[in-house]
Amino acid sequence: xxxxxxxxxxxxxxxxxxxxxxxxxxxxxxxxxxxxxxxxxxxxxxxxxxxxxxxxxxxxxxxxxxxxxxxxxxxxxxxxxxxxxxxxxxxxxxxxxxxxxxxxxxxxxxxxxxxxxxxxxxxxxxxxxxxxxxxxxxxxxxxxxxxxxxxxxxxxxxxxxxxxxxxxxxxxxxxxxxxxxxxxxxxxxxxxxxxxxxxxxxxxxxxxxxxxxxxxxxxxxxxxxxxxxxxxxxxxxxxxxxxxxxxxxxxxxxxxxxxxxxxxxxxxxxxxxxxxxxxxxxxxxxxxxxxxxxxxxxxxxxxxxxxxxxxxxxxxxxxxxxxxxxxxxxxxxxxxxxxxxxxxxxxxxxxxxxxxxxxxxxxxxxxxxxxxxxxxxxxxxxxxxxxxxxxxxxxxxxxxxxxxxxxxxxxxxxxxxxxxxxxxxxxxxxxxxxxxxxxxxxxxxxxxxxxxxxxxxxxxxxxxxxxxxxxxxxxxxxxxxxxxxxxxxxxxxxxxxxxxxxxxxxxxx
Numbered sequence: 001x002x003x004x005x006x007x008x009x010x011x012x013x014x015x016x017x018x019x020x021x022x023x024x025x026x027x028x029x030x031x032x033x034x035x036x037x038x039x040x041x042x043x044x045x046x047x048x049x050x051x052x053x054x055x056x057x058x059x060x061x062x063x064x065x066x067x068x069x070x071x072x073x074x075x076x077x078x079x080x081x082x083x084x085x086x087x088x089x090x091x092x093x094x095x096x097x098x099x100x101x102x103x104x105x106x107x108x109x110x111x112x113x114x115x116x117x118x119x120x121x122x123x124x125x126x127x128x129x130x131x132x133x134x135x136x137x138x139x140x141x142x143x144x145x146x147x148x149x150x151x152x153x154x155x156x157x158x159x160x161x162x163x164x165x166x167x168x169x170x171x172x173x174x175x176x177x178x179x180x181x182x183x184x185x186x187x188x189x190x191x192x193x194x195x196x197x198x199x200x201x202x203x204x205x206x207x208x209x210x211x212x213x214x215x216x217x218x219x220x221x222x223x224x225x226x227x228x229x230x231x232x233x234x235x236x237x238x239x240x241x242x243x244x245x246x247x248x249x250x251x252x253x254x255x256x257x258x259x260x261x262x263x264x265x266x267x268x269x270x271x272x273x274x275x276x277x278x279x280x281x282x283x284x285x286x287x288x289x290x291x292x293x294x295x296x297x298x299x300x301x302x303x304x305x306x307x308x309x310x311x312x313x314x315x316x317x318x319x320x321x322x323x324x325x326x327x328x329x330x331x332x333x334x335x336x337x338x339x340x341x342x343x344x345x346x347x348x349x350x351x352x353x354x355x356x357x358x359x360x361x362x363x364x365x366x367x368x369x370x371x372x373x374x375x376x377x378x379x380x381x382x383x384x385x386x387x388x389x390x391x392x393x394x395x396x397x398x399x400x401x402x403x404x405x406x407x408x409x410x411x412x413x414x415x416x417x418x419x420x421x422x423x424x425x426x427x428x429x430x431x432x433x434x435x436x437x438x439x440x441x442x443x444x445x446x447x448x449x450x451x452x453x454x455x456x457x458x459x460x461x462x463x464x465x466x467x468x469x470x471x472x473x474x475x476x477x478x479x480x481x482x483x484x485x486x487x488x489x490x491x492x493x494x495x496x497x498x499x500x501x502x503x504x505x506x507x508x509x
Contacts, residue, residue: 049259051124059135062097067143069225074147097136104129131188141198227370242396261336310348312465323452346401353408376407
């Protein structure tokens with residue numbers, strides 16, 4: 001088996017595990033969020049949303065990009081260096097995150113009143129500020145686990161332990177009759193648990209031997225990592241600064257509505273997250289061996305199904321957005337339907353284009369990535385300031401989608417200019433020719449005739465997704481890579497394909 005085929009198998013295998021884990025995480029987190037959203041007022045839920053956003057930016061700043069450094073360097077360094085690198089990054093992250101967390105928690109009232117202009121979110125800021133060190137250490141642990149290519153550990157920490165602890169605490173808080181502070185604690189405490197378990201599992205993946213402190217290697221990792229702080233902050237800006245600006249310009253109730261829409265669309269992000277989880281470290285390993293062509297072939301093989309999955313997800317989250325929010329979260333959040341549609345389109349494009357960021361990361365272009373993110377962040381901030389006062393939360397959604405297109409579109413161009421090729425080949429993307437008429441028919445014919453109930457939404461989503469996948473297979477068939485993956489699964493897991501085997505051969509011709 002060629003290195004390319006083996007890399008594709010590793011990515012698909014890892015992506016399968018991560019996808020299952022992400023789905024479980026999102027499902028559990030989704031239920032917890034629905035419970036919180038229905039229990040709290042829109043204003044209190046807006047405060048909770050602002051607090052979680054503050055926790056995200058705090059973890060990014062305090063982490064210094066070291067999680068990304070571990071992801072890239074652990075697959076590349078000698079065995080004895082792995083433990084030394086992990087230990088140093090954990091110690092550095094702990095020191096910076098503790099200082100920042102204490103500063104935020106002790107100045108929560110000032111931040112709420114003077115920065116956000118809303119004293120009602122003080123309690124959320126204080127609780128989530130205290131959780132910043134644990135969120136930072138969780139990111140470092142996950143970065144190290146990615147670098148060790150241990151997808152099952154990642155799933156255990158991020159997708160199982162964290163959301164299960166969260167939903168347990170959220171339900172307990174609701175049953176106990178807790179206020180915003182209690183719900184904030186239910187969201188914050190899981191970071192303590194998952195960070196602890198994540199660090200233990202990272203420790204288990206590392207070799208027992210450890211080299212002495214290598215100043216040059218640490219400086220090399222740090223120089224590579226620091227631009228990811230800019231990347232992370234910039235990513236936060238175009239992902240979450242709209243939360244703070246909606247809070248500032250419109251109020252906490254609108255923040256709650258927007259937060260619901262943004263959380264709902266996060267289901268779409270699991271496709272690219274799953275692929276890029278192992279795609280980045282495996283690409284880094286291939287690139288270190290001089291096999292850049294294998295990197296491109298690997299991503300070209302998966303982009304086709306990223307596109308197909310994104311189109312299928314556009315049905316419930318794009319076409320039926322208003323019904324989806326109204327049925328799941330309640331009528332008080334139904335105003336977020338248009339926002340969800342706009343964000344769903346942005347996430348669909350992001351799913352496909354985001355693989356270019358992993359390619360740039362693998363070939364060591366961290367400064368290019370930070371430039372792209374910074375430019376997208378500035379654009380997003382400017383658009384939000386202009387559009388939110390004029391268009392409300394719809395303007396925030398437009399700004400976020402535009403920043404996705406700018407950042408990932410730039411990465412696509414830069415990959416082509418740097419490597420003189422692209423994973424977006426015609427064979428990989430041609431299914432989009434069926435996507436446009438497919439979505440048009442669902443929007444104009446199916447949607448008006450569909451009752452807005454849970455059973456109908458689930459049924460129509462299943463039927464339309466199946467129809468689109470079948471159409472893609474009948475028109476374009478299976479590629480050699482698709483067949484290779486199926487045969488690998490058949491061999492590894494002993495799958496009895498039976499009559500399906502004849503269909504596979506027919507579709508492959």
